[in-house]
Amino acid sequence: MTRRGRELLVQAALAAVLLLAAAFLLWNVSQNLASSKIASGIAFLWREAGFEIGETTFIAYSAADTYLRALAVGLANTFRVAAVGVVLTTVLGTMLGLARLSPNFLLEKLAAGYVEVMRNIPLLVQLFFWYAIISEVLPGPHEALNPLPGVYLSNRGIFFPLPGDWPELSGFNFTGGGTLTPEFAALLVGLVTYTAAFIAEIVRAGILSVPRGQVDAALSMGLVRRDQLRHVVLPQALRLIVPPMTSQYLNLTKNSSLAVAIGYPDLVSIANTTMNQTGQAIEGVAIIMAVYLSISLSISAFMNWYNRRVALRGSGE
């Protein structure tokens, strides 16, 4: 048999073993669940959820809706914090990375200090910290801070006016206008400030990787500083920056599941509640895994596409 034939055979055998193992596990699970009278299947998704969700993104929801809709609300909430988080953390991280390369001593040291502190404190601790700041330090809605007309800061969140819709105190809380809840705000600030520390290092490393000679060459061609960065340094630095940046975006998205600790209703939080109310933990965990896998693969696919775009033309051909 040729070497290639042997290799193919081994591969096929391995795949068959894997498939068999998976089939056995699946069969075994269903047997065990049935014998211990634990409900299984995904029919529960169309049953009434019966619990309320604190905040929703784009999708209207009430306790009379189904578990499926509740999970969709959780997913939308995950997307919201991840999308805003990725944008903000990129901006903050890039600024910090540039600050670390700044000839200004104070700025450089401050940025270095920030990076060391933020990335060495566990994210969960930081989330509790931000949540405590918002809920313990800010006053109640009846004594809300009012820094700008129509903007109120209280331990119920940040309320701000929308065109033709100003927040107003009525009864327990403000109604109308836009709201950032303490849970969302704490999660967003925590994720952004934490991930930015890593991004700063990636940006710094990327820029430092461009040989000094490139800058000298650009200088000798008479390019001003801005054009040097734009046409010479950044295109080369991006090749190194983009792949690790992808990992950080994935990290931020996955870390958003820590939301559960501070009560932000993200996908994991809703799925946990669903699992507990229905007792169908295996289905719930499978849903969580499938969703995070899809999100991560989508981000990866997009970043790979972007990476190919910024890669050196003609290289590797």
Next chain:
Amino acid sequence: MKPLLAAALATSLLAATGAQAQSTQEAVAKKGFVQCGVNVGLAGFSQPDSQGVWKGIDVDLCRAIAAAVLGDASKVRYTPLTAQQRFTALQSGEVDVLSRNTTWTITRDTSLGLNFVGVNYYDGQGFMVRKAGVSASGAKDAKKGAKGARAITSAKQLNGATVCVQPGTTTELNLADYFRANKMTFKPVVIEKLEEVLNAYFAGRCDVYTTDISGLVSVRASRAPKPDEHLILPEVISKEPLGPAVRHGDDRWFDIVKWSLYAMIEAEELDLNSKNIEQQASTQNPSIQRFVGATGDIGKMLGLDNKWAVNIVKQVGNYGESFDANLKPLGFDRGLNKLWTKGGLMYAPPIR
């Protein structure tokens, strides 16, 4: 992923089908202790004291089971569980019995692979709010009183309130039901850890904290910075029969846990307690004779020593003693949990 969940998944993935080769009772006898799933810290139900010794009526039930099965109430190991972890822990075999102020409902009894054995505390869900004129920081905001918080005296006034609640509980569902039924709205803040959800309420993140009334009383007495600033509203919005649960399919163990609970209740009815059980054992009362195992073979029928009930009462006490030791100091009233002979619901089937 949570280790418990991972353990549960691994167990259900890998355990051979029908692997209940060993009964829970045999397993307990072999390892020499009962692994009991309890609340992470709810004063009066299960909470470690300053010496690290677990105390509470749920803990007493664990000890009663150990006394009945192993003859020694101290042979218990505790697994503190959050509301979300509790059923998985029982399903996966992490604990032998779940004694964690858990509400008995038909969904849980039929679809979670577990069986509730009885009720050791009849409860109902309620609401706790800050009294009027008290802001979150504890400062009186009387000056702003005019536009400050209204005085809340009824749950019907809670329209628009923000409510702190733990996930994975019947509480969360009753809450939504109650507001729907009364055409009111609310904003839930759902946090898993008791510590964190209480912090959120006491810090003023929520207007209302809701759980079983026993939980409200316990938390107000043991966790509130100033207990008298909090008011438990009069409405009781649900039935919450709290009781222990065991895995589905082990009838012998189910019987043992059930009758350990009933032995404590029956002992109170027979006026047997930890102090007098030795001397009462020699009286001629036939009920007591049966109870202490002097006549009949009730222990053997359960697969236990005939002294099982004596061990429970002597080492743990009767239900009333447990209630008085654990719940009374926190300001609990016996209420529904009086014996049926005194107008309550505590009723043990005949031990004969």
